[in-house]
Each structure stands twice: as C-alpha cells, then as structure tokens.
Amino acid sequence: MQLNVQQIMEVIPNRYPIMMVDKVIEMEPGKHVVAIKNVTYNEHFFPGHFPGEPVMPGVLILEALAQTGSIPLLMSEEFKGKTGYLGGIDKVKFRQKVVPGDVLRMEMDIIKQKRNIGVGKATAWVEDKKVCEALMTFIIGA
Template identity: 85%
Template sequence: MQLNVQEIMEIIPNRYPIMMVDRVLELVPGKHVVAIKNVTYNEQFFPGHFPGEAVMPGVLILEALAQTGSIPLLKSEEFEGQTGYLGGIDKVKFRQKVVPGDVLRMEMEIIKRKGNIGVGKATASVDGKVVCSALMTFIIGAK
C-alpha cells in the first residue's frame, strides 16, 4: 500500500510547518511502514541551523520517524481515527548529517504491541546509509 501526502494527512494530525512525511512507499497496517521526507533548503529551520552549513536538526529527524511510525498503528482497524502520541525514545544513534537535497527514507517495524501501546524499531537513511536509528514507544489515544 502507498499513500500520498493528502492520504497521510487523513491519518496523522500534523500540518505545516511540522509535517515531516511526504509519501508512504510501503505500508502493512499494524506492522511496517517505509516513507520519505524530501529535505529542501526551503525548510523553515535551515536558516538558523546552522548558518553557513545547513543541517537538519536531529530532533526533527526523530519527529519524522515518530510521524512515520504512528502510521501503521493508526491504519490498523482497532486504532483507525485515533491519534498516536510519542511515549518514549530509546537507543538513539545519529551517524551522519542530513542536508538540503537529501531524501530521508524512514522505516519503522512495529516489534511489540500491548493494548494501546506499540514499540517500533526505527531507521532513517539517505542514499542507503543509516543516518539515525532508535526504538520508539507510541501511545494511541482518542482525538
């Protein structure tokens, strides 16, 4: 299953300037997702981070992964129409910079679920090289 940005906005509540998912390339509801973020110099954070050397802030890479990771949970029948909240982040590692012109590929594998809580293994990469990895906990709640 693939989703365009309009379909993504029907699932997650994020909007400009914090919307960080441009397209879903693969989706298995409740289990797995692969999405992309096209990183452009027009992003509102680049003029200040860092002047003279535009680098995507690590916290925004994590936000992009969190938005991506909530999609397979929110597309499962039991949570459709609800909202995913970030409950925790563990084992975060940053390996290289993300800069304008990069296509950030984000993957999330849901590895554990109990009730309205899910844990996912997240990976972000550029050109096949991992730039960030983490374990993320999601809490699904009503809007």
C-alpha cells in the first residue's frame, strides 16, 4: 500500500511546518511502514541549524520517524479516525548527518501492541547508510 501526502494528511494531523512525511512507499496496516522525507534547503530550520553547515536536527529526524510510525497504527481498523501520540523514545542512536538534498527513508516495524499502546522499531536511512535508530512507544487517543 502506498500513500501520497494528501492521503497521509487524512491519517495524521500534522501540517506545515511540522509535517515530516512526503509519501508512504510501503505499508502493512498495524505492522510495518516505509516512508520518504525529501530534505531540501528550503526547510524552515536550516537557516539556524547551522549557518554555513545546514544539518537536519536530530529531534526532527525523530519527529519524522514518529509521524511515520503512527501511520500504520492509525490505518488499522481499530484505530481509524483516532490520533497517535508519542509516548516514549528509547535506545536512540544517531550515526550520520542528514543534509539538504538527502532523501530520508524511514522504516518502522510495530513489534508490540497492547490495547491502545504500540511499540515500534524505527530506522532512518540515507541511501544505504543508517542515520538513526530508536525504539518508539505510541499511545492512540481519541
């Protein structure tokens, strides 16, 4: 299953300037997702992070992964129409900078779910290089 940005905005509430998912290229609702974020110099954070050496802030890479991870949960039958919230982040590792021109490929595998709480293993890639990994907990609300 694939989703364009308009379809993604029907699932998650994020909008500019914090919308961090451009498209979903692969998904199994409730289980797995692969999404893309095209990183451009026009992003609102680059003029200040850092002048002369633009680097995507790590916290925004995590936000992009969180948005990606909420999509398969919110696409499952039991959570359609609800909102996903980030409940926790564990075991975060940053391995490489993300800069303008990069295509950030974000993958999330939901490894545990109990009632309205899910845990996913998140990984972000630029080409064949792992740039970030984390365990993320999601809470599905009303």
